[in-house]
Each structure stands twice: as C-alpha cells, then as structure tokens.
Amino acid sequence: MPELPEVETVRRDLAPLLVGRTITRVEQRLEDPHYQDLARAAGRSIRELRRRGKYLLADLGELELLGHLGMSGRMGVVRALPPELRHLRVVFHLDDGAAWYLNDPRRFGRLAVVITGDYAGHPTLAHMGPEPLGEDFRVGDFVRAMARPRPVKALLLDQQVVAGLGNIYVDEACFRAGVHPARRGLPAATARRLYRVIRELLALAVAHRGTTFRDFRDGQGAHGAYQELLQVYERAGQPCGRCGTPIVKTVLVGRGTHHCPGCQRGS
C-alpha cells in the first residue's frame, strides 16, 4: 500500500500511538542491508511522525528514523503481535507495552536511523521533489518539467518531479487529465490541467484512506476505500466510465499501464 495517500493514511493512524512514546528495545528479526543502524533508536522518544513523499520520518531528536514500505510493507502498532504476520522483519517495543512492527514479505521496504536530515544514503529522499499537496508544488516548475521529451508516465513516477506518485495514481491522473501516458513534451495548457488533477486526485484519495488491494487491512483493521473510485487501474477490458471504450493495459517504462484509448489521445 505504498503511494502518497496510503503512506499518509498509515502516518495518521500511527502518529497518535507513537508520538510521545519511547522506544525501549529494537528487535530486528532479519539481517538485511535494508535495515540500517536500527539499534540506535533504543532509548529514544518519538517526538513527531512526518511523511515526505512515500517515506515516513519519525523525529527522535538528533536522530531520525526513516521508513519506506516498498511494495509489500505493512506497519502497525499493537498490544500483542498477531501470529499471522508471517514476515515480521522489525519490531520497536514501546514504553507503554505496545509494539510497532514492520511486516514485509518482499523485503523491498527500508528502515534506517540517521542523523536528522542526513539523507546521503537515501538518494530518492535526498532529492525528493515538492509535496503535491503543499505550497512548494509550483505550477510553473511542473509545466517546465513536463515539457521534457520523456513519457509523461516516466516523469510522474520520477520522485524528483513531484513526490509521492506511484503506478496507480499516475495512471489515474493521466486518465483524469485526458493525457496518454506515453505522450512526451506536454504543452503548457495540458501540463497545467495535469497539475490540477494531481492535487485533486491525491486529496480525494487521502480522504478515502487510499487504495487497498485484495483483503489487506492495516494494524487498526481499517482499509482504504479509494479502489472503488479507480477509473483505469486494474480495469483492463472494462468499459471506460466516460466514453465506454474498453480500458487497455500495456507496458510502459517497465510498468503495467492502463489507459482509455477513447479519452487519452496523442501518444
């Protein structure tokens, strides 16, 4: 569940359970370079839980705990660890007796304790573009970025252009803006439309707690509702809600890509 709306949902759910707590013990269940210097978190208290793009950032004072869920990472805060979590990687035990865990079958997720603000070992975070729902996401910068001769899909997946978009929301944003994902060098008017769509789409998805696949539930037993609003993602063969043309699935920049041939022209 790891694009901006899903990570923001995790942040909002976990923050009240984590902020003000002290990490008493760090239990790393698997030796993996994806987990770095975690023992340094022991004895630290969590002052704030923030999000940057798809990263979670726990403020530990002079240190900072960076978290990324990868493709399959799930986090929760529980009184007792459920035995059905078959891929527990890391558990942070808290001073109130609760446990903050990362369960991650594919091990693409990352956790690292760093000096606050020192993202040298995390290039994506170090070069993260503007937050799409924030003030620093400027339409002028975005228009310039989208004028480059790369597929729109590649540019939107690039975290330096705008933070937090992934495969689902890129396809959905292209559909809503009527832009073919393989199109290159967008004119300014089209890029402006896409800019507006991205902000609206992500705000709506956050309000719906993101998109959940299959039967996933997070640590609180909740799940996202945005999947009911998906218009192209995972809808290959189904009629477009706008024009009725069947949605097509292709591969673009190495990712499964969904679009409506009727509404999205000009590849």
Place this chain on the structure above:
DNA sequence: ACGTGAACCTGCCGGC
C-alpha cells in the same frame, strides 16, 4: 549526465 532495463524478494493467480 541522462535515460532505460534489470535486479532485488516473495506470494498469488491463471493456464496447462
């Protein structure tokens, strides 16, 4: 320097 493709893992689903 920049861009694309493969690699990194495990689980699940559909087809034979």
Place this chain on the structure above:
DNA sequence: TGCCGGCAGGTTCACG
C-alpha cells in the same frame, strides 16, 4: 491437483 510462468502498489544499480 500440481507445477510454471508471469505479475505485483518501488527503488537502485549497471549499463548504453
């Protein structure tokens, strides 16, 4: 039923 290939919401590394 069982095996195999293909695919999955991301990032990073190796190449051209």
